[in-house]
Amino acid sequence: MSKTPDLKPRKSPTQARAAETVRIILEAAARILEARGLAGFNTNAVAERAGVSVGSLYQYFPGKDALTAALIQRDGEVLREEMAAAARLPMARAALSGMIAAAVGHQLRRPILARLLDIEESRLPLGEQQDEKTKELQDLLDQVLARVDLPAGLSADTAGADLFAIVRGMVDHAGSRGEVDATDLQHRVERAVFGYLGLA
Amino acid sequence: MSKTPDLKPRKSPTQARAAETVRIILEAAARILEARGLAGFNTNAVAERAGVSVGSLYQYFPGKDALTAALIQRDGEVLREEMAAAARLPMARAALSGMIAAAVGHQLRRPILARLLDIEESRLPLGEQQDEKTKELQDLLDQVLARVDLPAGLSADTAGADLFAIVRGMVDHAGSRGEVDATDLQHRVERAVFGYLGLA
Amino acid sequence: MSKTPDLKPRKSPTQARAAETVRIILEAAARILEARGLAGFNTNAVAERAGVSVGSLYQYFPGKDALTAALIQRDGEVLREEMAAAARLPMARAALSGMIAAAVGHQLRRPILARLLDIEESRLPLGEQQDEKTKELQDLLDQVLARVDLPAGLSADTAGADLFAIVRGMVDHAGSRGEVDATDLQHRVERAVFGYLGLA
Amino acid sequence: MSKTPDLKPRKSPTQARAAETVRIILEAAARILEARGLAGFNTNAVAERAGVSVGSLYQYFPGKDALTAALIQRDGEVLREEMAAAARLPMARAALSGMIAAAVGHQLRRPILARLLDIEESRLPLGEQQDEKTKELQDLLDQVLARVDLPAGLSADTAGADLFAIVRGMVDHAGSRGEVDATDLQHRVERAVFGYLGLA
DNA sequence: AATGAATGAGTGTTCATTCAT
DNA sequence: AATGAATGAACACTCATTCAT
Structure with missing residues (x-):
């Protein structure tokens, strides 16, 4: 080791x-x-x-990795704030849309950086501190999901992880394809998310 | 440069x-x-x-990158064959399910390898050869999508790219979370895909 | 640590x-x-x-330390052989003289190197391998000391360590003073050693 | 250079x-x-x-070396005073014993520090100032040695250097072996010193 | 064709020393 | 006088690649 x-x-x-x-x-x-x-x-x-x-x-x-970690931390700061704000919206659907908007906006702002930091994040042992941050996001998502009717057989945990993956996958890919139209991307991600949740 | x-x-x-x-x-x-x-x-x-x-x-x-490229190529071989076989299924829905199954099976077979090769693939200038392979997959997907009613405002191209991203994002994430149950994952990816397409 | x-x-x-x-x-x-x-x-x-x-x-x-360790090992090789040969002499006094001669010769051959390697040896965790080598020397000395009448209150162990220290101290110092006359140095070290042992 | x-x-x-x-x-x-x-x-x-x-x-x-030099200087201060006091004892043998006691006490007080400063002292170009200090010690030793019958063939200079080396070698080694019993060490160093001088 | 010893540019990191505040 | 942020030369070590055998 x-x-x-x-x-x-x-x-x-x-x-x-x-x-x-x-x-x-x-x-x-x-x-x-x-x-x-x-x-x-x-x-x-x-x-x-x-x-x-x-x-x-x-x-x-x-060390170098600490620099990367700090960059990851800084990069997530704004995202987390926007996510939290969106989660506070009263209507669950609006909250989800807001969270998607935050993710889309974050990714399209600096698509290359976001993608590379995602890669590095998976490589680094970020420890409790970052786990907390991720957990924070997960909690926000769980709270919102608790307010919708989840399809049978889906736990909030699993659904949260999947939505996370769907959104990240789509915005990463859009970023690497050079997309810049946030509105269009937002619509498509909503299709996937609401489709997944059976809220189409 | x-x-x-x-x-x-x-x-x-x-x-x-x-x-x-x-x-x-x-x-x-x-x-x-x-x-x-x-x-x-x-x-x-x-x-x-x-x-x-x-x-x-x-x-x-x-050189080293050529080795990586060959690995990416080899890794995709089976996937492409299974995808092609699935695409030949007469029912569009069954074809999509089969393609998802191929992707899920591929990722869960060697999750770490699949994830790292995804990363490397995005870094390497794979040239015509790989573009062809990707285009091949894209074509398969397009053919299948041509047989379903796409929602208004979605081109086959965009929809193909999104589905690609959704599937890859979900299976990558599932792999990194240590999931091993292919059937469960398959269901959830289908939820997302069919939900995105409005075929739920 | x-x-x-x-x-x-x-x-x-x-x-x-x-x-x-x-x-x-x-x-x-x-x-x-x-x-x-x-x-x-x-x-x-x-x-x-x-x-x-x-x-x-x-x-x-x-690594760098491994290089130093190998140098220490190489440096001690000849010394250990000469020491072993001297220890095999039948008369205890002659054996001691021979061992002193080995130490003196070793030090005067490359005085600076010998001194610096002594310093490094005390800093490095040389592990079992080197401990064995040192133990080998210690054993040789013990065997020879077993054949002389040790003064009351002196264990072979302690006496061995002291003689080691006396010889090393004297030859190191002679080396750093630029002495080159091995015969003269030999006589003085014998004075100290035999004096310490009460064999003057 | x-x-x-x-x-x-x-x-x-x-x-x-x-x-x-x-x-x-x-x-x-x-x-x-x-x-x-x-x-x-x-x-x-x-x-x-x-x-x-x-x-x-x-x-x-x-600079850093000046700091080290000052440390060496400070470290030797007490030693020199005790040595000088011992040298003033009327009986040569008692004077030598006292000087040995000073050296032993000095080394066992802070064994690691003493050893490392010895190493650094041999590396630094301490200049006139330190030469004087060393000369001072050497002079003390010479004065005492002048009052004993030196064995034939030994100059006071050489004998002084040897005794210095013997004492330092023994106490350094004792320090690195973790010895703490000053009385015992004192006896053994006396054995070596008086043995070397033929005063056993 | 195969081997593996050799290469050397490149990179992470340290630490004595300086100097603006 | 004191601070501590900033400097940058120096050094340990890696690894993709070459080439003599």
């Missing part, structure tokens, strides 16, 4: 300058990923693009 | 022994991928596992 | 060329140590001095 | 607070050395342990 890498940020930047440096590094990492893919994603390139030294990068992240 | 790598096998194995060697190398590559992931997938490890020298490996494949 | 490094050679060279490469690398490592000290002892420098690539070095040694 | 580093403390701490800071830094350095060895001995770790910033550390020491 290989040793599990440290994925927690190394130091919380106390000074304003340091926080800004972290932000710059993360954005540089995102751009490198988008421009050169996983193969071209290395710490020296990120540091150079960020206009800082490698040393600075390692002041804030204990 | 980096030069696009040569992905065609270096020599057509005219002799039976050579074909056998190629087979052994490919299976070794598959097992390394499954056991060690993309990070542990390197030519020296594959050659050692295959019981041949690196030199021999490079006799049959011009 | 830091992970204990792998200190065993990576592969036993099967071909003659490979064995020669290993020999060349070890001698280059020795010369780098002598010329630049521990601070200048790095794998790139060793490889360059050896006239091979770093890659070759890592074919045979899993 | 590399330039010889500046080993003198950067500023004479005129203020009491500065002197205290220096003391704290030195003790932190000692503890880091003991706890993490030479490999873990770095200026950032020392500063953190000392509770000061690296910047402050560099206010008082022009």
Whole structure:
């Protein structure tokens, strides 16, 4: 077995300058990923693009994987907020539509980045912290699903996982096909989701 | 820009022994991928596992990416055959079910391998050859879809791509969740597919 | 805690060329140590001095520490043989003299190298293999000490350890003072050893 | 060739607070050395342990080696005083015993630190200052040796160097073996020293 | 054809040292 | 004077690929 890498940020930047440096590094990492893919994603390139030294990068992240993990975390932040907002809508159908819209919007905003982070997320041992985040999303979905009539034989858990997979699969694929029309994609994903749930 | 790598096998194995060697190398590559992931997938490890020298490996494949490409190709062979057989079924609904069964069966047979090859496939410039294979599948799907009443506003092309994405997303996710019950998964994918098509 | 490094050679060279490469690398490592000290002892420098690539070095040694360990092992080989030969002398006093001569000769042959390897030996977790080697020496010494009248209150173990320390301390220091006269040094070490044992 | 580093403390701490800071830094350095060895001995770790910033550390020491040198200097201070006191004893034999006791006590107080500083001392170009300190010790030893009948063929210089080496070798080794009984070690070192001098 | 030793560019990471605040 | 963020040269180690045997 290989040793599990440290994925927690190394130091919380106390000074304003340091926080800004972290932000710059993360954005540089995102751009490198988008421009050169996983193969071209290395710490020296990120540091150079960020206009800082490698040393600075390692002041804030204990290793490459921790940088990736932070990027995944940052990337999911907005998504989770939009999802939570959508889940609060009173009508279940509207809530689901809103959650789909959040996923679609998130993916189409930076499709390449989203796809690569998905891949990396499945590779990294993100630990409790990320599990919590995922669980949070899962819970939101479960709450909404509890308000619809699920078809016989489907548990909320399984249905949640499937919907997750359907939405991610469709938006990833749309992203890789170069789609940019969010409205159209939204409709199709709704077809699949509501069809799956028998709410068509 | 980096030069696009040569992905065609270096020599057509005219002799039976050579074909056998190629087979052994490919299976070794598959097992390394499954056991060690993309990070542990390197030519020296594959050659050692295959019981041949690196030199021999490079006799049959011009580079690492060509090896990966051949693996993707091999991996899709059976899937395409089963898909084609299913597409020949007279009833459109049965044909779709059969195609889903092929996809589900393929993924659950070697879930880790299937997932990693999906990732690599999206990274490699597979060229005409693979495009043809994908187009073949797309055509099969189009033919079947031509025999159902597509909902308004959906082209066969788009619907095909979406179904592809739905199925792949669901089976990938099921694979990574450790599901092994093909029948159950089959039902759920059918829900999504027929739901999407309005055939529920 | 830091992970204990792998200190065993990576592969036993099967071909003659490979064995020669290993020999060349070890001698280059020795010369780098002598010329630049521990601070200048790095794998790139060793490889360059050896006239091979770093890659070759890592074919045979899993890491820098393994290289050092192999050097320690090689360095002790001749010493152990000479010690064993001396221990076989029938007269205990002659045996001790012979063992001192072996230690003195060993140290004066390559004084800087011997000193630095002593330092590294104390730092590395050499494991059973080396413990055996040291135990072998200790056993030789014990056997010889069993044939002399030890002063009251001295166990063979303690006496052995002390003699070891006396000899090593004196020859190390002589080496670092630049002494080259083995005969003179031999006499003085004998003074200390026989004096310690009350055999003056 | 590399330039010889500046080993003198950067500023004479005129203020009491500065002197205290220096003391704290030195003790932190000692503890880091003991706890993490030479490999873990770095200026950032020392500063953190000392509770000061690296910047402050560099206010008082022009570089890492200067810090080490100061530590060596501090470490020898007490030893030299005790040695000088012992050398003033009227009976030569008692003086030697006292000097041995000083060395043994010094080593057993902080065995790991003593050993590592010995190693570093042999690596650093300590310059006149330290030479003087060593010479001071050597002189003390010479004065005492002048009061005993040296065996034929031994100069006071050589004898002094040998005794130094014997004592250091024995106490270093005892330290690394984990010995803690100062009285026992004292007896054995005396055996060696007086035996060497023919005063048994 | 096969072998496997050899290559070396590339990458992750550390740490002594500097300097803006 | 003090801080600690930033620097970047240096180094351990990997692995795709080549080539002498």
